Amino acid sequence: MKTFQNPEHFAFTNHFNKSLLKSRIAMMNRTKSRWLGVVKYGVFIGMLWLCAAFTKPYRVKVAAKIVEKVPELKLVLEESTTSLPTLNDFVLEAPPKPISATKYVIYKDNKLYWVVTAKVTFKDLAAIQLEFQKSGGKFFVKQMKYDPLGFYLSEISIKTSYLKGRGGCATDDLKAVDKPISAFGGWIQTGDKNCGISDNSWDPVFDKIVEQDSKAVEKWMNDHQSEYGKAKEEEKRQEEHALLENVRREFYKNPLKAHNGFTDFGQDALQYIFQSGARNRVYFGSQGEFRVENFYKTSNFIIDNQASTLEQAEQLTFDKIRTVACYVVYTDSTRQFTRRTVAIVTHPTNKL
16 A cells, blocks of 8 residues: 555556646637638538539529528628629621711712702712712713803713612703703612612702702802803804814815805804895795705705705704705816705704
């Protein structure tokens, strides 16, 4: 007993460290951390979420169950399930509406509308042509004529069509005598590749432009009456001269031409002969029928540069004849015999 009562013989008791034992007991009795549970649940949630990623229709349902058990994850789950904004990077916007560089062209309702007035210039017509080209169409001026002073259009003919398509249309020859042409216009439709022309009207969008141009031409004519009259007479003289150019050339190159053997009658001269009943190689009957004096009945007759006869010439009336020329040449160097020629030019609508 002494041996056991001696503290030195109880060596196994040294294995119990009082402070270390207390610490371990305190740790075992300590309250478990809430965040430790969160971490555990986080790992669990991550695994569930990975599985749910492959089953998209059930993702919302799984998220609701997780939030029910761990409310702290509500914010994270709600942000992750928020739908992303729609991307518009690849949305094609409608092309901008064309803008015309000339007031004589307007774009409206997928159509190009155009108008031509007596006041349009070469520059305006070129601008209209460019607008047609931008829209895939063709604008072609077949013929045109300005007044003697070059201020307004007195004649124009236009054709519009598509360069590659089935559309095509044209005006008639719009001719006016000593006055401006009437405004006219049309349209082309880019979608259907079609077009149209209205000879006597235009789209209402051009009402103001047509009115302004009409007033400008009217004012100009009033301010230049005297100047315009002189220019018009000169134009008429040159035009009548040009109509008989071939006949005139034929006479003057002939070495046997008679002295003062060429005489021409323009509109003014024919008007005088018709109204007065005078005779000067030619004259007109009581009904306005064309006649020649007796010594011209055996002449060579030419109507609109085509060989003709006396009978065909006498079928013409005053209102159909534009100008007449009579000339005489000798048949040989003795100058004893002559040959006469009567050349007639009719108005364009009355050509044979």
